[in-house]
Amino acid sequence: MPHILAVLEQRGGVAKKVSQETLAAARSLADDLECEVHGLLIGPPNMKGDGLGEYGADKVLTSLDGELELYQASRYGQVAAEQATAGEYAAIVVAATSLGKDLGPRIAARLGCTLASDVTGISGSDGIAVSRPAFSGKAIYRIKITTRPCVISIRPNAFSPILTSHPGTIEEVSAGNGGKASDARTVAVKAPEHATMDVAEASIVVSGGRGLREAEHFKLVEELAQALGGAVGASRAVVDAGWRPHAEQVGQTGKTVSPNLYIALGISGAIQHLAGMRTAKVIVAVNKDADAPIFKVADYGIVGDVFEVVPRLTEEIKKAKDG
């Protein structure tokens, strides 16, 4: 019987939290199809692959090699496609992270199968069907996947980790043959210019827009983000104006985020921005203009000047956290 292969991610030999989400999505599909979940963890030789059974893996396959500590696109693709072919799998699930968005298409192309990206809902009760946002969340496709195997990448923060009492087994598998000399090689991973939390991964995002009036005033946004332990985001207008790096841009030509809390400061709420953050669990908006479209999607709003409201908010959040 075909099973589900969950391709997991590690950093420094330890499975990343998003891998628990990948396993949760794979598990729910496997429960519908009444089959097993096999996790595949590709990484350095000291990686153990333990502690994943309880998140839903019946078996964890580890592929170990010194060169696999960093993401090497071609070798990761080779290893994953090899495992996907060696077992009989109905679906290969990856997370739609920077790594998964690169690796997923490689696996699918090597297997000659389809790929559904950035999936937010998954079901195996009547064949395999997925929900996935299009137009950056302005619309949602419901798609039946008619061929097997298939590759599915799941959106981070869309699936909650599950806990089982199942320990799971661990098995070491091939690490591939080292690839071709012409393959692209990741030679370094550098810290970005500002060491910050990624806006797409963060569970709290504080974003600023034109209402901040100039780049220097983003300090207000940074301070609130820091008080909350969240990441800084930005509207397209301020990124295009060069105030903030594009990696922070939330919206249709930036990142799509689904944090637990999204705070929009001085952002009016253009359609393309709303598309990038409307799936946040809770949205807070602070804006001078009571008619700003952002208030139509916000759960809580304060009509007021960001320069007066935000420092107070930062202070109250700090107090609340200390209390």
Add this chain to the structure above:
Amino acid sequence: MKIGVCIKRVPDTETRIKIGADGKSIDESGVKFVLNPFDEYAVEEALKLKEQAGGEVVVVCLGTEASQETIRTALAMGADSGVLLKASAVPLDPLVVARALAAELEQGAFDMILFGKLAIDDYGQAVGTMVAELLGLPSVSAITRLEVTDNTATAQREVEGALEVVEFSLPAVVTAEKGLNEPRYPALRGIMLAKKKPLEIKEVDLDQGGMEVVELTLPPERKAGRIVGEGPDAVPALVDALRNEAKVV
């Protein structure tokens, strides 16, 4: 250097999406279509490579008849010629699209092939990397920096909280992320010249692959929220609501 750029015609980012009568696609009436914003970065980078190393830039687009206009936009920016792989519709299955593009690109003896990292309609972020795999070429996706020296190149891609530096040899495929460059606007002269540049149309017959759209719906409207108050005095009530009602702080 022979440079290929794959582009797509997509609804403008300001488009308010309406669902079409079939319930499976968007209502295109009144929608303004543009060159996919991420493809603009790819075209710009291709033009810069040509300025640096000489050669030609060929634009390849899979799309309907109307995509000719999109190709003309890229030609107006400075690309030399275009190929339209004309289909009755662009399927959602990225592998079907990738196979059609790879079949065309394979014959072109390209040194470098560029894509936008994703098309803002399907938001799949798969086709460029799939094409590279199908052609057996090294590739780097979502790059924010590219340096090419003879037959080798270095690219930088942003990953969560870090930058990956990737080395590879040509021929290769890269997909462009915002930040790679500032795309040029077509000048009037470029627009005039573009009208005379060669644009070849090839009919392609595509199946729908492994995806069957059941429905396309608008996301659920968010429940109307409330204005907690005005000015800084409303902050304590907001923090209270975030702590005790929403329980997110």
